[in-house]
Amino acid sequence: MLVLLAVPVVPAVLLGEDWVRGLWSGELPDRALIVAGAALLASDILLPVPSGPLLVLLASRVGWPAATAAGVIGLTVGGLAGYALARWGGRPLAVRWAAPDELARWEQAIAANGSWMVLASRPIPVAAEAVTLAAGLGRMTLGPFVGWLLVGNLLTSLVFSVLGQAAAQSEVLSVAVVLAVAAPLALHQLARNRHNRRAPKD
Template sequence: MRRLLIVFFGFFGVFVLIFALAVWTGIAEETIWLDWLQGLKSRSAVWWGTILLLGLDLIFPVPSSLVMTYAGKELGLVEGTLAGFCGSMACSIVGYSLCRWGGRKWFARFVGDADEEQRVREWLMRYGGWMLLLSRPIPMFTEMTACLAGLTGFKMGRFLFFVTLGTLPMALIYAWYGQKGIRGNLHL
């Protein structure tokens, strides 16, 4: 279990390093991402732009909550929710897939002990769903838990179930807030 924590905090360190580099280069500024999205002229461009930006959140510090809120403002509740959901799911699925098919051998070598690896897998089978579900609204943890699930061989069906269960309400809430902001005082 100790090695699982090392892997988890290793991922956290990588994401923090990427964020620090983004801050240093200036691409962590929320206005860069939102200005680009707001510059899109058609509804379909906003739809695909939302999905693209949320997909890029795996690598870049995209302000996903603001992107989903803006999608709700521009696309309405249903389409904004769907665009936010699709983009967030794309980010999670890509992170999971890259780690599942690119990192499992590394993970097995790192853990080293077959018994330890089995304990990690059993722990994830027991608590991994909750980890995936509860991490959805937390920046960086969303990506880290998706990658960790892929590394440890978490079953794809269970992964999709828990990620969907956590992502759909989040996308709905942000889109609702964005739509409500049209009548309110939301200046996106």
Template sequence: MRLVIWFIAISAVILLGWVLWGGSWEESFSLAGSVAWLERAGPWAWAAGIWLLAADLVLPVPGTVVMSALGYVYGLALGGLVAAAGSMTAGLCGYGVGRLVGERAARKLLGDRDFEKGRLLFARGGGWMIALSRSLPILPEAISCTAGLVRMPFGRFVASLACGSLPVGYLFAWIGAAGREAPGWALVFSLLVPAVLWLAARKVIQ
């Protein structure tokens, strides 16, 4: 029960940021606004894009729109690589935030029983949650923080994060490079491909 409360609390904090600042950021981080923001960074646009995607952990940044903007600025190959790197950076930051809470403190926060349940849940099914969440709002940050809190094995976390981040990064970079808004099928694609990749990867990674 405490694990559920933790997850809801983390999600609520992230959602509060969207409620408070999301409206004021909406125009700035439309596709056109994101492209303009990146272009102002000049030769450091790639770093600015990674920073924006990582900042999604605490700020209402529409990650898939920023990924599309990276595709528009850099094209599919480089834009997709930077977008995937930004998504992975965001996930690693979330995992790190969870790990900053020491295990003893995490056990007190969740209780020994929920801590062990959470550890077992993320050891078995956490990869699916991480891989499938990368294109969704709010959930990626909350899941990454929780994975770190319950000490999900780092190698398994990184592998599932890559399975989600790479196809999502390249998909939305392709959309941006083509100069279009995300079509309706993009969400299906951004869930299906990570699922297939993780299905293959989990057989190799223990």
């Protein structure tokens, strides 16, 4: 997972601003790009799609409002898919998409801290998908789950999209792509460390 998340960063660092801009400067119409971006984000439960860099790049081309909308739609569809897979498919199906220890970790976190964990996990790679699966396994009430999911996806999409548009206007898009990978990874490590400190010792 870490290697796949690093894929957008390496060219951005080595090849610079012109390469990152050129990636999104082709002939594909904006509308098609928005639909493709939303579809990629929706597939995040199946594929390791780095949502932060994708939203940054999308916003640099189509603007933050359209990128935010694509993010909310795509991430929400993916989150609902994860919840449904786990709730109605059970643990044997859920562990095909997340490691058993990761699922157990987030099931405990949801049980201890409530459904707001769905909100807190949205920008965090690996955790975002694992939490939706854990919520399904725990049979979290659908209404609160969808509510927290929508709010989290809106905030996450808005932050990355505004960052992408601002970075494009300031001609520092490659820096924004690197930041969009590094910040969520740092959040993931912080979440793991916090859980490990709270975990009971044998």
